[in-house]
Amino acid sequence: MNIWSYVVRRLLYTVPIILGVCLIIFIIFNLSGYDPAQILLGKHATAKQIAEVRAELGLDKPLIEQYFDIVKSAFTFDFGRSWASKQDIIEMIKEGAIPSLTLTFPAFIISTVISILLSLLVAFFRGTFLDKSVVIKCVGMMSIPSLAYILFFQWFFAYKMGWFEISGYEHGFPNFVPYVSLPIIIMVIISLGPDLRYFRTVILDDIYQDYVRTARAKGLTEKVVLLKHVLKNSMIPIITYVVIQLPFLILGTLLLESFFSIPGLGGLTVKAVFDNDFPVIKAMTILSAMAYVVFTVITDILYTVVDPRVRLS
Amino acid sequence: MEQTSKSLWQHAWDSLKRDKAAVFSMAVIALYVLIALLTLTGVIASDWSKEVGGSYLPPSGENFFGTDIFGRSVVLKTIKGVEMAIGIGIVTSLISTVIGVTLGLTAGYFGGKVDELIVWFYTSLSSIPYIMLLFAVIMVLGKGTTSLFLALGITSWPPLCRLVRGEVMRHKEREYVQAAAALGAGHRRRMFKHILPNIFHIVIIQFSLRFQTAIKSEVILSYLGLGVQGVPSWGTMIDDAKLELARGVWWQLGAATLAMFVLVLALNLLGDALRDALDPKLKGKA
Numbered sequence: 001m002n003i004w005s006y007v008v009r010r011l012l013y014t015v016p017i018i019l020g021v022c023l024i025i026f027i028i029f030n031l032s033g034y035d036p037a038q039i040l041l042g043k044h045a046t047a048k049q050i051a052e053v054r055a056e057l058g059l060d061k062p063l064i065e066q067y068f069d070i071v072k073s074a075f076t077f078d079f080g081r082s083w084a085s086k087q088d089i090i091e092m093i094k095e096g097a098i099p100s101l102t103l104t105f106p107a108f109i110i111s112t113v114i115s116i117l118l119s120l121l122v123a124f125f126r127g128t129f130l131d132k133s134v135v136i137k138c139v140g141m142m143s144i145p146s147l148a149y150i151l152f153f154q155w156f157f158a159y160k161m162g163w164f165e166i167s168g169y170e171h172g173f174p175n176f177v178p179y180v181s182l183p184i185i186i187m188v189i190i191s192l193g194p195d196l197r198y199f200r201t202v203i204l205d206d207i208y209q210d211y212v213r214t215a216r217a218k219g220l221t222e223k224v225v226l227l228k229h230v231l232k233n234s235m236i237p238i239i240t241y242v243v244i245q246l247p248f249l250i251l252g253t254l255l256l257e258s259f260f261s262i263p264g265l266g267g268l269t270v271k272a273v274f275d276n277d278f279p280v281i282k283a284m285t286i287l288s289a290m291a292y293v294v295f296t297v298i299t300d301i302l303y304t305v306v307d308p309r310v311r312l313s
Numbered sequence: 314m315e316q317t318s319k320s321l322w323q324h325a326w327d328s329l330k331r332d333k334a335a336v337f338s339m340a341v342i343a344l345y346v347l348i349a350l351l352t353l354t355g356v357i358a359s360d361w362s363k364e365v366g367g368s369y370l371p372p373s374g375e376n377f378f379g380t381d382i383f384g385r386s387v388v389l390k391t392i393k394g395v396e397m398a399i400g401i402g403i404v405t406s407l408i409s410t411v412i413g414v415t416l417g418l419t420a421g422y423f424g425g426k427v428d429e430l431i432v433w434f435y436t437s438l439s440s441i442p443y444i445m446l447l448f449a450v451i452m453v454l455g456k457g458t459t460s461l462f463l464a465l466g467i468t469s470w471p472p473l474c475r476l477v478r479g480e481v482m483r484h485k486e487r488e489y490v491q492a493a494a495a496l497g498a499g500h501r502r503r504m505f506k507h508i509l510p511n512i513f514h515i516v517i518i519q520f521s522l523r524f525q526t527a528i529k530s531e532v533i534l535s536y537l538g539l540g541v542q543g544v545p546s547w548g549t550m551i552d553d554a555k556l557e558l559a560r561g562v563w564w565q566l567g568a569a570t571l572a573m574f575v576l577v578l579a580l581n582l583l584g585d586a587l588r589d590a591l592d593p594k595l596k597g598k599a
Contacts, residue, residue, distance in 0.1 A: 020437025025449070032453045139585075143525075143578040145532045147551050148570040155558040248442065255533065259555075273448055273537050285449050289441040296440075 100264030335586035408466025417477025514591035
């Protein structure tokens with residue numbers, strides 16, 4: 001099959017999913033019975049004030065129109081204004097995206113590269129004490145809550161030792177580097193456990209396949225077998241795992257940004273939760289779901305590049 | 314000659330008993346459940362809210378993990394927190410298991426339009442990043458313990474549903490199901506009495522995963538003020554630490570993290586052991 005017809009077919013498949021996502025968001029925000037006008041105005045609002053706010057928020061329209069407002073906003077990115085700051089939400093999101101990415105993107109690259117390299121190393125020493133102790137350490141690291149890592153590292157390395165900025169942010173390279181260094185280190189440490197454990201499994205899955213035995217029988221060294229044969233075949237599960245994380249990079253890291261006062265999207269979301277700022281939460285929910293849908297399409301298309309067999313099925 | 318054959322469950326139990334990590338994990342989890350039952354019935358830690366000394370007393374022989382801002386014993390709060398952790402784990406995993414198994418069985422067994430509808434619904438639901446979905450549901454339901462339980466339960470079933478559906482599709486044409494049909498078993502009987510026991514290992518493995526995710530989620534939600542209120546939980550204790558650490562008060566963070574670490578580690582190890590024991594095909598998979 002032609003790759004373009006595959007891409008088109010895959011894109012068409014996202015239409016019902018996007019409509020479904022919008023339906024779920026509609027059920028949560030518009031049908032569940034909470035009254036945003038009441039929350040916005042407080043207990044002492046008059047009936048007239050409430051009616052005005054409901055009209056402003058579009059809650060007096062028929063339900064079907066309210067649903068299509070959500071679908072429309074998923075494509076136009078017109079989410080209205082924040083209740084707390086009265087700012088245009090899409091402007092807030094545009095401002096927050098860059099600080100988020102300066103933190104999440106380097107952390108994501110570093111942790112992925114380290115995890116893949118380490119997983120190849122433990123796969124090389126599979127079954128030995130080194131391998132087993134790495135697996136146990138991964139499980140141990142995964143068992144500590146991320147909040148505890150953040151609290152402890154910020155207190156110890158920034159506050160007590162004074163090696164890093166405690167919190168804050170400055171725009172523009174290289175001004176932001178001192179502010180994001182410690183959050184990047186923390187994020188790498190938090191993702192190392194699950195990543196390494198997963199990649200190791202994926203690589204070990206392949207290592208007992210027949211083609212690996214053939215490669216060894218040809219007299220190839222273990223290094224060549226691992227790096228040229230096994231790694232290539234492990235790429236599909238690794239790509240899935242990696243690309244699916246990308247939308248979360250844009251979403252930022254809720255806790256890290258909030259703790260280090262980085263004005264990114266994660267911090268924005270946390271602030272909206274504290275402020276009961278429903279339009280912002282709704283906008284971030286729609287936006288992150290759209291990002292997820294788009295990136296799953298990209299993953300599927302990447303498969304066909306890595307492994308042409310996928311297109312046939 | 315009589316030949317004894319063992320069922321999948323007997324095999325699994327035998328291999329679990331040989332696995333030292335699994336036995337250790339089961340003992341730890343049993344201990345936590347016991348503590349939770351004892352605090353629930355008020356046998357221990359019922360006086361956690363009592364003042365035992367001054368504010369922020371460091372750990373000593375008398376108060377092993379010091380005191381909090383109101384002079385309450387951190388050890389007692391941690392023990393009381395076990396109740397919330399086990400409660401959240403069990404209740405939310407149960408809600409999510411019931412929804413996931415029912416929908417997964419229905420989709421996999423009936424196929425066709427019903428299947429398409431259920432698959433469409435869980436694909437849509439899992440397209441929304443989990444944490445955003447949680448925020449949205451809890452904010453709309455109103456903050457509090459009940460909505461925390463509900464939100465964690467009703468948002469977390471898609472992975473289980475997908476696995477159950479796939480497995481049921483493999484089973485529904487097998488001879489034992491056809492035999493049941495020939496004997497006059499109805500759809501419901503075939504689904505729940507015949508197929509479900511054969512795919513139940515998936516449910517158990519997913520349960521142990523859900524359990525620890527729920528406990529970890531509670532910490533993040535408590536930090537955002539969306540979690541437990543009024544009673545101690547590890548989440549609120551870790552959350553308190555953000556103001557305490559600058560004053561050198563580390564013991565509340567330490568105690569809650571340690572208690573949680575041991576439980577989550579045991580659940581992780583048991584999950585791995587269960588997978589190895591119940592699903593030999595997947596041996597060693599992450």
